[in-house]
Amino acid sequence: MKKMIKIILLLLVVLGAAFLIFRTPDTDRADMIAKYGSEASRFVEDSHGAKIHYRDEGNKDGPALLLIHGSNSLLQTWEPVVALLGVRYRLISLDLYGHGLTGPHPTGAYDADTNIAAAVRVLNTVGVDKAYWVGNSMGGWLSWRAGLSVPERISGLVLIDASGAQVAEKIKPYLGARLARSSIGQILLPEITPRFLVKSSLEENFAKPERLTEAQVDRYWELLRFPGNRQAAVDRGKTPRQPEKWDEVGTLEMPVLLLWGEQDSVIPVSHARAFEAAIPGSKLITYADAGHLPMEETPEQVARDIDAWIQRLNVAPAVPE
Numbered sequence: 481m482k483k484m485i486k487i488i489l490l491l492l493v494v495l496g497a498a499f500l501i502f503r504t505p506d507t508d509r510a511d512m513i514a515k516y517g518s519e520a521s522r523f524v525e526d527s528h529g530a531k532i533h534y535r536d537e538g539n540k541d542g543p544a545l546l547l548i549h550g551s552n553s554l555l556q557t558w559e560p561v562v563a564l565l566g567v568r569y570r571l572i573s574l575d576l577y578g579h580g581l582t583g584p585h586p587t588g589a590y591d592a593d594t595n596i597a598a599a600v601r602v603l604n605t606v607g608v609d610k611a612y613w614v615g616n617s618m619g620g621w622l623s624w625r626a627g628l629s630v631p632e633r634i635s636g637l638v639l640i641d642a643s644g645a646q647v648a649e650k651i652k653p654y655l656g657a658r659l660a661r662s663s664i665g666q667i668l669l670p671e672i673t674p675r676f677l678v679k680s681s682l683e684e685n686f687a688k689p690e691r692l693t694e695a696q697v698d699r700y701w702e703l704l705r706f707p708g709n710r711q712a713a714v715d716r717g718k719t720p721r722q723p724e725k726w727d728e729v730g731t732l733e734m735p736v737l738l739l740w741g742e743q744d745s746v747i748p749v750s751h752a753r754a755f756e757a758a759i760p761g762s763k764l765i766t767y768a769d770a771g772h773l774p775m776e777e778t779p780e781q782v783a784r785d786i787d788a789w790i791q792r793l794n795v796a797p798a799v800p801e
Contacts (some may be wrong), residue, residue: 503536506707507651513581514702516556521581526598533581534574538566538579543635544608546599547573548618550773551642552681554580554703557616560779572611572744573760574602576619578712580703590716592625592725599626600633607667607680610719612790616775617747625725627732636735636793641747641772645754646726651747661717670710675701687743687771696776729758735787736762739782741770763789 520535535555545565547558555573562571575582576595584642585594586772599622601612615623620642627637643651653661678701683689704710710733736759740752749766756764770778 499742499760503671504623504675504705504709506700506706509583509707512703512706516554516581516633516699517575522605522757523581523586525603527700528586528776530577530582530586530757531585532577533599533600534572534573535562536570536572536606538569538571539560540570542569543777544572544603545638545786546603546608546611546613546630547571547620547689548615549573549576549579549598550592550615550619550641551785552579552700552704553616554699555723556699557773558614561775561786562729564783568787569790570608570611572602572606572608572772574599576622578709578716580709581706583706584708584715588601588712588715589640590676590712590719592622593629594721595622596626596629596716600630603633609633610635612636612638612786613639614786615642616640617643617772618643619687621721621761623733624729624736625735627734628725628728631734634734637732638737638739638789639755640739640775641741641744642738642751642755644721644723644726644729645747645758646723647749647750647754649748652745666714667716673701673705673710678704685746687741688776691777702794711775729755730760732759735789735793738756738762738764738784739774740766741763741774741777742773743770743791744772745783746772 486702492753499727519568523531523533549555549557555575558573562675565571577585610633613623613626620639621644623637624639624644669738679697682697686692703725713797738755740749742749747760752764755761767778767781768775775782
């Protein structure tokens with residue numbers, strides 16, 4: 481019995497030492513806002529006291545696009561597309577709750593309706609009644625869910641490697657997501673988040689990992705450690721995603737464009753085909769050389785196809801090359 485107690489105590493000491501050695505503390509809120517904010521950065525307070533970080537860029541007289549990032553991402557994921565489309569379009573982006581410079585929701589709410597309400601609040605703040613909602617991954621899920629709940633605010637949907645399709649093929653989460661879903665990960669990740677873990681997870685999202693820059697890795701790593709964001713990631717993973725809503729996706733009445741990386745190992749192309757089959761009149765374009773984040777990996781293709789699609793809808797002229 482004494483030997484067992486000694487072994488347990490030794491394990492506790494080792495675990496305690498490992499925690500102290502490998503612990504990665506939160507970044508400083510003010511430092512992160514200074515480093516990753518921009519001249520376009522603004523904050524709007526919600527009804528719970530949270531301050532939602534957003535940007536309103538591009539041509540204020542052009543058609544509005546609302547850009548919604550994915551899980552554990554940030555509004556900077558859209559910067560390459562904003563640079564390419566800003567001549568003709570108004571580009572509005574935001575950090576969802578528990579992401580980027582917005583930080584966690586005060587009540588721990590990360591469901592679809594709460595995030596959609598945040599997006600609508602941003603639209604109201606900048607005075608935009610309707611926009612094309614452009615969402616990647618979880619942001620794509622939020623976009624088509626918004627198409628069901630607030631269709632009057634949506635001119636069209638652009639779903640980029642979107643989640644939420646109910647298909648037989650199982651999704652293999654990237655490393656960070658797998659850890660966040662495990663019991664031990666939920667305990668450790670809010671305190672221990674090494675940079676190599678973030679880099680490895682990002683590499684799984686790229687078709688060609690060499691396209692990933694060290695500056696991108698730093699940005700994801702530092703903003704994941706923005707105060708409260710890591711615990712929010714754990715809490716968000718426990719939030720019900722209401723898979724039954726998939727049965728309603730075929731009722732969407734606005735135009736829908738589907739953009740997908742053929743080398744997406746996170747949400748495979750089979751999910752794109754499911755969206756295409758379920759949504760009447762939707763258009764699917766796939767990219768042979770892109771993974772889960774084509775707007776970061778091959779932004780020229782994404783910007784070109786969004787622009788051409790809107791042009792065909794007779795809403796705006798093409799962006800000049």
